[in-house]
């Protein structure tokens with residue numbers, strides 16, 4: 001006998017969403033001129049109006065960041081900077097539920113993930129980097145490492161507040177000031193973070209947030225007062241940024257797309273592996289640059305594993321992201337849903353076999369059922385292009401060498417996973433894989449101490465850990 005889950009909705013009463021937002025510049029909210037709506041992708045309800053930042057807003061933000069850098073932030077000791085980061089981390093923990101609910105409303109991801117993964121990791125990033133602020137001179141980061149000055153930071157919509165933390169925490173710990181632009185569909189938690197900066201009494205201008213679209217991002221990238229750029233987003237925009245800064249002195253880290261291979265050998269523990277595959281591709285609706293979106297299965301166990309995977313997928317609960325029992329939430333935007341639909345249709349047309357569990361999708365909002373494609377070949381678009389949705393492409397192999405060749409046959413190189421009971425096989429495989437992050441017998445595990453980044457078209461540089469700090473520093477005098 002199975003029991004039905006009763007609805008367990010998280011209350012949204014804890015959040016106070018204003019009808020309209022401006023930009024956060026020099027410690028104050030300044031009204032914007034033009035606005036665009038931000039919606040709840042699960043219901044299409046308009047949540048608020050967000051300002052579309054133009055060149056003059058970016059100018060003001062860069063001037064405020066430069067003033068704060070020269071007059072205040074670069075004069076503080078690492079120990080003093082660290083105190084502000086600790087304070088921000090503690091406030092984020094105190095207001096964790098408010099941030100989790102707001103992120104779920106604006107992004108569509110389940111509350112279970114914002115509450116248990118996104119927001120705790122956000123606080124962890126600030127705590128971790130707070131601890132570094134006064135140790136930079138003794139960490140092998142060069143002689144008297146010095147900040148660059150004003151960092152321009154552009155982030156995507158898949159982990160809105162977490163990407164902000166990945167960018168802001170190391171920049172502040174190393175003594176830089178920032179101008180950050182959230183993604184157009186998910187600005188609300190960044191704007192709430194601005195309130196946290198006020199609450200922590202962070203000196204004015206150290207963090208500035210300008211909202212807007214790609215043109216606002218381009219204005220930041222091209223601004224002569226920006227010394228370092230940190231970008232996470234698509235490979236296409238990453239290439240544009242690389243072109244825009246070529247020949248300038250601007251430093252950049254680019255964290256771009258991926259098409260992660262998840263390799264399963266015949267001796268892998270099958271039930272744990274099925275859990276890892278589900279976590280690898282269906283976590284965060286598959287809106288994850290390091291998702292395990294290509295499952296590369298040893299042929300001898302393929303049938304058994306796929307059968308178990310289908311049984312497990314039938315248990316995935318899809319629906320109201322604010323319900324605490326929901327596993328798979330809404331797709332972030334209509335535009336992203338169309339991209340997923342287009343690639344899935346290409347998978348059908350190219351001859352792969354599509355399967356999804358029976359599930360009811362709401363007519364309102366943006367939804368896509370968890371999906372696997374079997375019989376995928378390396379030539380198929382769904383094996384080569386990033387889908388950025390809950391869609392898994394399954395390929396098979398006979399020899400370990402073939403698995404590695406298939407895994408590395410991609411323009412990307414962000415993540416990979418290896419499942420095997422044998423340590424020697426894991427070590428052998430991980431040494432052959434061309435990916436920046438490789439998990440063994442697990443997937444999608446993140447820690448602020450661990451550097452993250454890719455090879456090839458997945459980007460430049462590393463974020464997190466000591467390597468991530470180095471990107472915000474130059475050799476001092």
Ligand code: ADP
Nearest residue numbers: 154155156182183213214217218233234237240
């Ligand atoms: P995605 O495909 O994940 O939406 P994008 O690369 O389009 O990724 O967006 C990531 C971030 O880059 C967003 O904040 C977006 O507004 C910004 N962006 C888009 N175009 C540009 C551009 N030409 N220059 C700088 N930033 C941009």
